[in-house]
Each structure stands twice: as structure tokens, then as C-alpha cells.
Amino acid sequence: MSHPPFSPAQARAARLRIGLTPEQVVAAMAQLGVHHLAQTVISWETGVAAPSETELFALADALWCSVPELMALQPRSLREHRLARHFTAERLAQRIGMDVHTYARAENDHDWSGTDRQTLFLADALGLEPGELLRVIGRAGELDGILRQAVEGRWKQHTATLARLVGAPERRVAQALRTLHQEYGRFNERYMGHLVARSDHARLKEIATERADWLHALPDRFLHLADAGTRPSP
Known part of the structure; x- marks a missing residue:
């Protein structure tokens, strides 16, 4: 290494x-x-x-x-977070219940393959909040994609997947998705209302910008609403 x-x-x-x-x-x-x-x-x-x-x-x-x-850096990669917590690869692998060679491959290839339980133990060992955990293991984009599908369509079908992804109870995830789906719907209602009323282009552009900003902040807002990060005891 x-x-x-x-x-x-x-x-x-x-x-x-x-x-x-x-x-x-x-x-x-x-x-x-x-x-x-x-x-x-x-x-x-x-x-x-x-x-x-x-x-x-x-x-x-x-x-x-x-x-x-x-x-002289702020930890961002899996290895850097491990080092910051004084873990050798062998000790961390043992802590989360993963074969050391499998862990080393995940770290070197930047391709996390841990189970849901191992992922939650990893977050606990490294002190990572859900949002940072997903970035470290390369799943932040996956979260964003699923959330956009949920708020734009049938949110209920994504509840179980998101609960596993962020380590939060399904009940809280469902509550968060319901709230976000309603918020997104209100953006569309406002936009269509102004469109029907033939509002000026500047107003329509303003609403579209607000919606774009809301979508950009969607993962962080979801994690806050879901109170993600419930972790099992080793």
C-alpha cells in the first residue's frame, strides 16, 4: 500500500x-x-x-x-477517513465484519461492495453522517437520482430502497418523501398557475430557478427530514 x-x-x-x-x-x-x-x-x-x-x-x-x-487535508476519501480515525485497513475491516481483502479492494478501487449492515458499521466506526457516508462510498449520485424519481412520480415505491440506502426507518423515510412530494407539487402548481395566467417570462423564470435550487438541496433536505443515520450496535 x-x-x-x-x-x-x-x-x-x-x-x-x-x-x-x-x-x-x-x-x-x-x-x-x-x-x-x-x-x-x-x-x-x-x-x-x-x-x-x-x-x-x-x-x-x-x-x-x-x-x-x-x-494537511480535510478527509474526503474512504482511506483518508480511515486514517483520520487511526484505523489500519485490517482493524477497520474486522470492526465492520468484512474480509480484509474485500475491504482493501473497495478502498483502492473506490467501489464499495459492503452489505447494508457493514455500511452502517462503517459509518459508526468513521463517525460519518449519512450525507458524508454516501459521498465517501460513492452513492451520493444514486441517492439524488432516486429522490428525483420519488418527488416527480410515485414516492411510495422508493421508500424501502431509500431506507436501506441511508440507514433510516421506513416510517421516517415515508414521512419525508410525502413532505417532499407535496413541496415539489406546489412548485408545479405555481408554475402552471402563472403559465395559465400568462404571467411575464421573468416570473416564470423565477419560479423555475427556485425549483432548481430546491432540487439541488434535495438530498440534504431529505436526510434532515428522515433523520437518517440510525445505526445498529456492533
């Missing part, structure tokens, strides 16, 4: 901020079971070398900072 993202400048800044020498850093890492010479820390800070995942975890602990700080 390739080295994780790492910022030499952030590592040096974190060390200087708490006033440690490279020797003191490696001494702290040794207490965590990672043994190196001070020169290794210097090589990381100068960009000559980069730490492995295990070394990154130990370095963050030794420097009293978060892993994302040393990676």
Missing part, C-alpha cells in the same frame, strides 16, 4: 509548537511500539522520506495532534 498523504511542513510545525526535539519525538513513538532514530523524523520533516500508516499514527500521538493535521 502506498504511503498516506503527509505534510513535512505541518509535521515540523507541530513538533516546534510543543517544543520537542527529534530525539524526544522518537522516544515518545518508541513508547507506542514504533522505534526509529531521530534522523528518521528529520527525513520526514524535510520530505526525504514519508511515514507509513502505522508511523503516521504514532507520530500524531507523539506530537499531540490529529492525523488530518499531519496529512
Whole structure:
């Protein structure tokens, strides 16, 4: 596996901020079971070398900072979220009940194949809210597509699918879809009313823009209404 993202400048800044020498850093890492010479820390800070995942975890602990700080990024991918939570691939796979090779393939190929239960355990382990979870596992587009079908047509037939997708009770999903379907219907009623009344083009365009903005925010509004994120206990 390739080295994780790492910022030499952030590592040096974190060390200087708490006033440690490279020797003191490696001494702290040794207490965590990672043994190196001070020169290794210097090589990381100068960009000559980069730490492995295990070394990154130990370095963050030794420097009293978060892993994302040393990676100098806001976690977005599945691997980055895993690293931010100090999980090795093996430990996370075990936590969610997935074969480690299957998990590693999902992470490397950006193609999540976990069961509904494994997906909910993943969200719990990584502390992901439903919207972020769907983005991380590549299903945000799927949610948006199903929601648009639901508000534009027969919403009831999509209830079970959406409940599984976001990990929310079907009853709450049904309530959310009913509300959204009604809201979307009111947009159409307003538009057709102004069309029949032969309102000016500017007013029709204004309503169309409002509807487009509403559709853009549809996934987040749905997740809020459904109170998604009910997770089973491991």
C-alpha cells in the first residue's frame, strides 16, 4: 500500500509548537511500539522520506495532534477517513465484519461492495453522517437520482430502497418523501398557475430557478427530514 498523504511542513510545525526535539519525538513513538532514530523524523520533516500508516499514527500521538493535521487535508476519501480515525485497513475491516481483502479492494478501487449492515458499521466506526457516508462510498449520485424519481412520480415505491440506502426507518423515510412530494407539487402548481395566467417570462423564470435550487438541496433536505443515520450496535 502506498504511503498516506503527509505534510513535512505541518509535521515540523507541530513538533516546534510543543517544543520537542527529534530525539524526544522518537522516544515518545518508541513508547507506542514504533522505534526509529531521530534522523528518521528529520527525513520526514524535510520530505526525504514519508511515514507509513502505522508511523503516521504514532507520530500524531507523539506530537499531540490529529492525523488530518499531519496529512494537511480535510478527509474526503474512504482511506483518508480511515486514517483520520487511526484505523489500519485490517482493524477497520474486522470492526465492520468484512474480509480484509474485500475491504482493501473497495478502498483502492473506490467501489464499495459492503452489505447494508457493514455500511452502517462503517459509518459508526468513521463517525460519518449519512450525507458524508454516501459521498465517501460513492452513492451520493444514486441517492439524488432516486429522490428525483420519488418527488416527480410515485414516492411510495422508493421508500424501502431509500431506507436501506441511508440507514433510516421506513416510517421516517415515508414521512419525508410525502413532505417532499407535496413541496415539489406546489412548485408545479405555481408554475402552471402563472403559465395559465400568462404571467411575464421573468416570473416564470423565477419560479423555475427556485425549483432548481430546491432540487439541488434535495438530498440534504431529505436526510434532515428522515433523520437518517440510525445505526445498529456492533
